[in-house]
Amino acid sequence: MNKLWLGLSTILYIVFAYFLERQQIVPLLFTWGILFLCYFFLIKEKRSYLLLAGILFRAIWLFAIPALSDDFYRFAWDGRLLMNGVNPFLYIPTEVMSMSELATQIDAQELFQSLNSPNYYSVYPPLNQYFFGMASIISGNNLQLNVILLRVIILFAECGTLWLLYKLEREQKLNINLSLYALNPLVIIELTGNLHFE
Numbered sequence: 274m275n276k277l278w279l280g281l282s283t284i285l286y287i288v289f290a291y292f293l294e295r296q297q298i299v300p301l302l303f304t305w306g307i308l309f310l311c312y313f314f315l316i317k318e319k320r321s322y323l324l325l326a327g328i329l330f331r332a333i334w335l336f337a338i339p340a341l342s343d344d345f346y347r348f349a350w351d352g353r354l355l356m357n358g359v360n361p362f363l364y365i366p367t368e369v370m371s372m373s374e375l376a377t378q379i380d381a382q383e384l385f386q387s388l389n390s391p392n393y394y395s396v397y398p399p400l401n402q403y404f405f406g407m408a409s410i411i412s413g414n415n416l417q418l419n420v421i422l423l424r425v426i427i428l429f430a431e432c433g434t435l436w437l438l439y440k441l442e443r444e445q446k447l448n449i450n451l452s453l454y455a456l457n458p459l460v461i462i463e464l465t466g467n468l469h470f471e
Contacts, residue, residue, distance in 0.1 A: 274314070275314075275315060275318065275323075278314045278315050279315065279326055281307070281311050282308060282311040282312075282315070282326075282330060282456075283329070283330070283333070285304050285307055286330050286333045286334070286461070287333055288304060289301075289304050289308075289340075289462065289466070290333055290337035290340075290466060291337055293340055295341050301341075305458065308458040309458055312456050312458055315452060315456050316450055316452045316453055316456060318452075319451075319452065323451075323456060324439060324452070326455070326456065327435060327452070327454075327456050328428075328431070328435065330456070330461050331427075331428055331431055331461055332428065334424060334461075334466050335421060335425070335428070336417075337466070338420060339420070339466060339467045339468055340466075341462070341466070341467050342467040342468070342469065343389050344389070344467070344468065344469070345420055345423070345468050346387040346388050346416075347388055347389070347390060347395070347397070348401075348405045348419070348423060348468065349384055349405070349408075349416055349419045349420075350366060350379070350384050350385075350388060351395050351397060351402055351405045352402075352405035352406050352407075352409030352410075352419065353378075353379035353380070353381075353409050353414065354369070354375075354379060355402060355405065355409065356379075356406060356409040356410050356413075357378050357379060359375065361402060362394055364394075365391070365392055365394055366381075366388055367392055369381060370385055379414065380414040383414075401470050404423065404426050404470070405423070407422070408422040408423050420468065423468050427464055427465055427470065428465060431464060434454075435451070435454070435455055438451050438455075439451060
């Protein structure tokens, strides 16, 4: 029976990642609901292969542009500023737009139109800024590649979390169901899907 729920979950994550927009409220709610139904049936059994399924569900999102959040535009904005030696905590985006040379270097026009906070200073902590900067150094002004690189960072962090939970359960002989975290649609979609580090 798990094969049915795993297969259905895989299809729904693909649909969620690549075919749904945040304006499509009814399809989004329907997909969320079915994913949680699958989750409910999958967590009834403690199987180690379910951890691998959790990793697969996260990997499905690798090439998707986040649909439910536009924060990734700010991640790229801050990263591009860092890449050009500018502290993202010092200037709000509207101020950067008036600095024509810098605005041109970071290809600001494309990002500025999509920012949800053009009149606010960055709120992301220094560790996040480090990752934004790293992704921007590698991706340059390529937004798609920037998203992929940030997602790879989150995927590695999630794999590390699952591995640590697995080791903790084994070494401490705890009777916990790791699938509760590994297969949770909210965790998968918010962290890996929407690139929310927090």
